[in-house]
Amino acid sequence: DVKVTQSSRYLVKRTGEKVFLECVQDMDHENMFWYRQDPGLGLRLIYFSYDVKMKEKGDIPEGYSVSREKKERFSLILESASTNQTSMYLCASSMIRTGGSYGYTFGSGTRLTVV
Amino acid sequence: GDSVTQMEGPVTLSEEAFLTINCTYTATGYPSLFWYVQYPGEGLQLLLKATKADDKGSNKGFEATYRKETTSFHLEKGSVQVSDSAVYFCALISNTNAGKSTFGDGTTLTVKP
Numbered sequence A: 001d002v003k004v005t006q007s008s009r010y011l012v013k014r015t016g017e018k019v020f021l022e023c024v025q026d027m028d029h030e031n032m033f034w035y036r037q038d039p040g041l042g043l044r045l046i047y048f049s050y051d052v053k054m055k056e057k058g059d060i061p062e063g064y065s066v067s068r069e070k071k072e073r074f075s076l077i078l079e080s081a082s083t084n085q086t087s088m089y090l091c092a093s094s095m096i097r098t099g100g101s102y103g104y105t106f107g108s109g110t111r112l113t114v115v
Numbered sequence B: 001g002d003s004v005t006q007m008e009g010p011v012t013l014s015e016e017a018f019l020t021i022n023c024t025y026t027a028t029g030y031p032s033l034f035w036y037v038q039y040p041g042e043g044l045q046l047l048l049k050a051t052k053a054d055d056k057g058s059n060k061g062f063e064a065t066y067r068k069e070t071t072s073f074h075l076e077k078g079s080v081q082v083s084d085s086a087v088y089f090c091a092l093i094s095n096t097n098a099g100k101s102t103f104g105d106g107t108t109l110t111v112k113p
Helices: none
Strands: A004-006 A010-013 A019-021 A023-025 A031-038 A042-049 A064-070 A073-078 A087-094 A110-114 B003-006 B011-014 B019-021 B023-026 B032-038 B044-050 B056-059 B062-065 B075-077 B086-093 B101-103 B107-112
Touching: A004 A087, A010 A019, A019 A110, A023 A031, A031 A064, A031 A073, A042 A064, A042 A073, A073 A087, B003 B086, B003 B101, B011 B019, B019 B107, B023 B032, B023 B086, B032 B062, B044 B062
Parallel strands: A010 A110, B011 B107
Antiparallel strands: A004 A023, A019 A073, A023 A073, A031 A042, A031 A087, A064 A073, A087 A110, B003 B023, B019 B075, B032 B044, B032 B086, B044 B056, B056 B062, B062 B075, B086 B101, B086 B107
C-alpha cells in the first residue's frame, strides 16, 4: 500500500525552538507539499516542491523553510517556533501527469503545539 | 485564479438519509475534480475523482458527476452511515496551475444513529 509517512503524530515544542517536521513517501512522486490546517481557515499551502533541491513558496511561507535533499523526503522547518504556529501540519505528494489527474496522497498529519 | 466553493456546514443527518454536499468551481482550462474525506485526527484521503466533463467518480457508495455546464461536482450518497461522519473537501487541479490543488473549505458531516 502506497504511503506518505509523517514522522510524528503529536509534537509539543517550546517557543523559540527550531522544529523539524519530516515527511517521506514511497511512491516515487515528483511533487510534495506542506499544508497547515486550522479551524475555520481550511488548508493553507506553506511550501511545495516539484523536484529534488527545488522549492517554491506557497500562500503562507513566513516563519517556515523546507528541504528536499532526496526525492522521497520533504522536511518542513520552523526556524523559531511561535505559539501562532500551533496547528495541524499535513504533508502530501502527487505525480506529475498531464492535468494533475491523480490527486494527492496525504500523510496522517502532525499536530504541533508550541508552548 | 482557481477557486472552489463548498456548501457550508455543519450538516447533520440521520442514518440512512440521502446526502448531498454541493461544490462549484472556477478554473481556467480543464481541471480534474476530487473529493477528499478526513476522519477525526487523520489526514485527508482521496474519496473519488473525475478528470473530464460528464465523468462520474464513485467509491464506497459516494458519487459525484463532473458537470462542466454548471461548473459543479456535487457529492451524493443514497444512504449514509454513522461511519461516514467526517469532513469532506472538494478540490480541483487545473492544468494551468502546475499540479497545485485548490481546496474548498470543507464540510463537516455528522450522522446520528
